Structures are given as structure tokens and as C-alpha cells.
Amino acid sequence: MSTKVNNVQLDIELTLGDTSMSPLTVRALNVALIKQNRKISECRLTFQVSLELYQRIEAEALFNLKSEIRSPLYGKAFLPSPDIQIEVSLDSDLLPQLTKHAKTNTQALAYLQCLSQEQPNHPLLSPHSWYALKVKQQQEKGEVGYSTLWLYLKPSDLTQDGIDNKKLNEAMFDFAKDFANTNQIHSFEKDISKDISNILTSSNVEFSQLFEQHITTELTNNISKIAEEAVSQAFGEITNAFDELSTNISEITEETTTNKDIFETTIKFFQGQNWQFEQISGEETLHLAFQGKNGKWDCFAKVRSEQQQLIFYSICPITAQSSKRSAIAEFITRANYGLAMGNFELDFSDGELRFKTSIDVEGAFLTSELLEGVVYANVTMMDEYLPGIIAVIKNDILPVDAIAQLESVEV
Numbered sequence: 001m002s003t004k005v006n007n008v009q010l011d012i013e014l015t016l017g018d019t020s021m022s023p024l025t026v027r028a029l030n031v032a033l034i035k036q037n038r039k040i041s042e043c044r045l046t047f048q049v050s051l052e053l054y055q056r057i058e059a060e061a062l063f064n065l066k067s068e069i070r071s072p073l074y075g076k077a078f079l080p081s082p083d084i085q086i087e088v089s090l091d092s093d094l095l096p097q098l099t100k101h102a103k104t105n106t107q108a109l110a111y112l113q114c115l116s117q118e119q120p121n122h123p124l125l126s127p128h129s130w131y132a133l134k135v136k137q138q139q140e141k142g143e144v145g146y147s148t149l150w151l152y153l154k155p156s157d158l159t160q161d162g163i164d165n166k167k168l169n170e171a172m173f174d175f176a177k178d179f180a181n182t183n184q185i186h187s188f189e190k191d192i193s194k195d196i197s198n199i200l201t202s203s204n205v206e207f208s209q210l211f212e213q214h215i216t217t218e219l220t221n222n223i224s225k226i227a228e229e230a231v232s233q234a235f236g237e238i239t240n241a242f243d244e245l246s247t248n249i250s251e252i253t254e255e256t257t258t259n260k261d262i263f264e265t266t267i268k269f270f271q272g273q274n275w276q277f278e279q280i281s282g283e284e285t286l287h288l289a290f291q292g293k294n295g296k297w298d299c300f301a302k303v304r305s306e307q308q309q310l311i312f313y314s315i316c317p318i319t320a321q322s323s324k325r326s327a328i329a330e331f332i333t334r335a336n337y338g339l340a341m342g343n344f345e346l347d348f349s350d351g352e353l354r355f356k357t358s359i360d361v362e363g364a365f366l367t368s369e370l371l372e373g374v375v376y377a378n379v380t381m382m383d384e385y386l387p388g389i390i391a392v393i394k395n396d397i398l399p400v401d402a403i404a405q406l407e408s409v410e411v
Contacts, residue, residue, distance in 0.1 A: 012027070012028050012113065013025055013026070013027060013028070013116075014026055014027075014028045014047065014112060014113070014116045014125070015116045015120050015125070016116075016120075016125045016126065016127050017120060017121065017125065017126070017127070018121050018123075018125075018126040018127075018128070019121050019368060021060070021062075021127070023120060024053070024056075024057075024062070024127060026047040026048065026049050026053070027047055027048045027049070027083070028045060028046070028047045028112075029046045029047055029048060029085070030044075030045070030046040031043070031044070031045055031046075031105055031108055031109050031112070032044040032045075032046075032105070033104070033105045033108060040095065040099050040103075041095075042089055042090070042092070042095070043089070043090040043095060043098055043108060044087060044088065044089050044090075044133070045087070045088050045089075045090070045112075045130065046085060046086070046087045046088075047085070047086055047088075048083035048084065048085050048086075049083060049084055049086065050083055050084070051078055051079070051080050051081070051083075051084060054078065054084045054086075054135075057086070057127070062127035062128070063086065063088050063127050063128075063130050063131060063132040064128070064130070064131045064132060064150065065132040065135070065148065069148050069149040069150070070135075070146050070147070070148045070149070071146045071147050071148070072146065073144065073145070073146050074143075074144065074145065074146060075139070075141075075142055075143060075144030075145065076139075076141075076144055077144070078137050078144060079137065079139060079144075082137065082138060082139075083137075084135060084136070084137045085134075085135070085136050085137065085138075086132055086134070086135050087132070087133045087134045087135075088130035088131060088132050088133060089130065089131050089133055089150065089154075090124070090129065090130055091129045091130065091131065092154065093363065093364075094123055094124060094129050094364065094365075096363055096364070097123065097124055097363075097364050098111065098124060112124065112125070119367075119369045121367055121368060121369060122367060122369065123364065123365040123367060131148075131150040132148050132150060133147065133148060133150050133151040134146075134147050134148070134151060135147075135148075152170075261305075262303050262305055262308065262309075262310055262361065262366045263284045263303040263305060265365075265366045265367075265368075265371070266286065266301055266303055266310060266366070266371065267286070268368075269368050269371045269372075269375075270286065270288065270301070272368065275288050276288065276289065277301075283302075284302070284303040284304075284305060285300055285301065285302045285303070286300065286301040287299075287300055288300070288301065290314065290379045290382075292379060292382065292383030292386070293383055294383050294384075294386040294387050295317050295383070295386050296317065297314055297315055297316060297317040297382065298314075298315045299312065299313060299314050299315065299378075299379065300312070300313045300315070301375075307360070307362070308360060308361050308362035308363075309358060309359065309360045309361070309362075310358065310359050310361075310366065310371070310374065311356060311357075311358040312356070312357050312358065312374050312375055312378050313354045313355070313356055313378075314354060314355045314378050314379055314381075314382035315352065315353075315354045316352070316353035316354060316355075316382065316386070316389060317386075318353075318389065318390065318393060318394070319350065319351040319352055319353065320346070320351035320353060320393050321351060321393070322351065324351075324392065324393050325346065325348055325351055327392050327393075327398075327399055328346060328351075328353065328389065328392055328393060328399070329346050329348075330399040330400075331388060331389065331392050331399035331402060331403065332344035332345070332346055332353070334399060334400065334403045335385055335388070335403060335406075339381070341357060341373075341377045342355055342356055342357035342358075342377060342378055342381055343355070343356060344356075344381075344385070353389060355378055355381050355382045355385075356378070357374045357375075357377055357378040358374070359371075359374050384406065385406060387406065388402040388403060388405065388406045389402075391405070
């Protein structure tokens with residue numbers, strides 16, 4: 001398997017955040033698209049923040065930077081300056097949203113910039129959608145920082161069924177080995193690698209018990225007291241972190257599941273827009289009303305959770321009697337031609353007219369911005385074409401003439 005990394009160097013401001021938190025402005029330094037067999041498999045973003053902003057990130061566990069999944073800090077403490085550099089990786093579930101609009105590193109940068117300016121609450125800009133890999137600060141006496149388990153264990157490896165043992169062992173080995181390297185414990189690095197390999201390939205003793213036994217016996221005979229404490233602390237942190245991830249995997253995935261709850265998102269959207277609504281009993285459907293310039297009508301927001309879809313309807317306040325249905329069918333056919341979003345529909349059995357817009361968010365998140373486009377594009381079209389519908393049904397105006405009056409085109 002071949003891996004290729006494309007980098008684009010930059011120095012721009014990106015505003016990150018979502019509806020649940022205040023904006024977070026960072027200075028982006030680098031975007032890296034990682035390809036495996038010519039297919040983009042990962043997107044990494046490197047940015048800088050002040051110490052104050054880093055402390056907020058740490059306190060709120062943004063970028064999934066939880067204390068239990070990071071190695072001990074190498075070097076001394078972070079200083080007020082210079083800025084702290086953080087490398088993060090995009091959640092693999094969201095990668096298709098990026099690659100749909102960006103096939104190169106330059107396009108990825110442009111798309112993130114565009115979202116930052118126009119859709120700051122887009123899931124791709126949410127700190128919860130990225131996983132911190134490394135945190136470091138370049139000081140006069142050397143580099144200070146730490147790495148996290150996300151550098152070795154991809155978020156996509158976490159499932160409701162737990163973590164694959166092989167991937168867990170590989171991540172454990174790499175994490176422990178790199179910790180030894182960064183803390184300059186070179187004299188016993190080979191012994192550590194050999195001992196870790198033996199531990200990871202053994203199946204007779206509990207993983208955590210093997211680590212405890214290893215630390216208290218073999219290592220104590222080969223390293224100094226100071227080094228022993230450092231390694232013991234590191235291995236203890238790693239073991240606890242993996243135990244935490246393994247036993248609480250449902251908690252980690254719960255946030256993603258919640259974010260993908262389309263119906264809950266839809267309810268919160270209309271609450272935020274101060275729309276009055278009621279839920280239809282036994283259905284994931286909301287009944288609403290809208291007052292436009294040209295009339296008032298009922299609306300329905302119907303969620304299809306299994307298909308990850310939302311459909312929004314505006315129901316025309318008047319129906320077409322049987323004698324007018326052919327004419328109104330011609331009218332909506334002419335109206336639909338050229339519409340960029342949504343379409344009119346006619347029920348020939350009872351003459352009901354409605355305008356429909358919809359969205360499919362499978363593999364992504366439904367956001368307030370996306371909902372706003374679906375809803376307001378819908379009611380705007382109904383309000384715009386309602387005078388023409390009335391003209392055809394009640395005033396016997398020919399469909400072609402009614403459309404011409406509305407769209408100001410020659411017939």
C-alpha cells in the first residue's frame with residue numbers, strides 16, 4: 001500500500017465552532033491530504049493558538065483532546081509565548097464532505113476558507129470533528145509538547161464493538177516506542193521494543209496485568225530509578241487510556257450518533273427560528289404554518305431517519321377543482337422548468353398543490369445552515385408563485401400568461 005502526503009503551506013485565519021460553542025479563531029499553517037493508493041484517506045490541519053486559547057481547548061476537551069488519551073508532557077511547561085502548534089486529523093466520517101468539493105490540497109484549503117467565511121457552523125469546522133494528534137511549542141531551550149493516542153489509533157477504528165485487538169496492539173507499541181524516543185531513554189530502547197513485542201503477542205495474561213508485571217520486574221533491572229519512574233508513568237498513562245477507550249467506547253460514539261439525529265436537529269432549528277409547530281403523533285413530522293406576502297399556508301417537515309433524509313412541504317392554501325387540474329398541471333410544469341431547488345407537485349385525485357424541497361445527509365451532519373436553505377427556499381417559491389396559481393384557478397388566466405407575468409419573460 002503506497003501512501004502519499006500533499007502539503008500546502010499557508011498562514012491564514014480560520015474560524016471554527018458550532019452552534020453549541022463560541023467561535024474559535026486559529027492561525028492555520030498547513031493542510032495535508034494523505035493518500036493511500038491514489039485515494040485521499042486523511043486530511044490533517046496544523047494551526048497555532050495562544051497559550052490562553054490552548055488552555056480553553058484543553059479545558060473544554062476540544063479537538064477530542066481528552067486528558068486520558070495523551071502522553072506525559074516532554075520538556076518543561078508551556079510558556080506564554082511563542083504560540084502553541086496543534087496538528088489535528090479530520091473525522092473519517094466527514095472526509096467525503098471535504099473530498100466532494102476538494103480533490104487537491106489547494107481546493108481543500110479554499111473550501112475550508114469559504115466555509116469559515118460563509119458557513120462557520122458547518123460540521124467540517126467543528127472542533128468536535130477533528131482529533132488532536134500532536135501539541136508542541138518551540139522554546140529557546142528546545143521543544144515542549146506531547147502526542148495523543150489519536151496519532152496511532154485512528155478514530156475510525158473505534159466502533160460500538162470495541163477496538164480491534166491488532167490495531168490496539170500496534171498503536172500501543174508505536175506510542176510507547178515514540179515516548180521512549182522523545183524522552184531520550186535511548187539506552188534501553190531496544191529492550192523496551194523487545195519486551196513490548198513479547199507482551200503484545202502474549203495471549204495468556206490480561207494486557208494491563210502484563211504491563212504492570214513488566215514494569216515492576218524486567219525494566220527495574222535495566223534502567224535507573226529516574227528513567228524507571230518516567231517509563232512507568234508513561235506506560236501507566238497508556239494502559240489506563242486504552243482501558244478507558246475500550247470500556248467506554250459507546251460514550252465516544254454517542255456524540256456522533258447524537259449529531260446525526262436529524263429529527264432532533266430539525267426541532268432545534270425551528271425553535272431557534274421561533275416557528276410555532278406541533279409534532280404529528282407517532283411520526284417524525286412537524287406541522288407548521290407560514291405567513292408570506294401573498295398568503296398563509298401550512299408546512300410540514302418530514303424526517304426519514306433511516307434514509308437520513310428530510311423533506312419540507314409548503315401546502316398551497318387553495319386546491320384546484322377538477323376542471324382546473326389540467327391547467328394548473330401545465331402551470332406547475334412551466335414553473336418547475338428551470339427551478340434550481342425544489343419543485344411543485346399536484347395530487348390529481350383531490351387537487352392539492354404543494355412545493356417540495358429535500359436534503360439527503362447520509363454520511364454527514366444536518367446543520368442549521370443546510371436546514372435554512374431547504375426551508376426558506378421552499379416558502380419563498382410558494383410565496384412567489386402563489387399569485388399565479390390563484391390567477392389560473394380563480395381568474396381563468398392561461399398558464400403560459402400567468403407564468404409570463406410572474407417571471408417577466410416573453411411568450
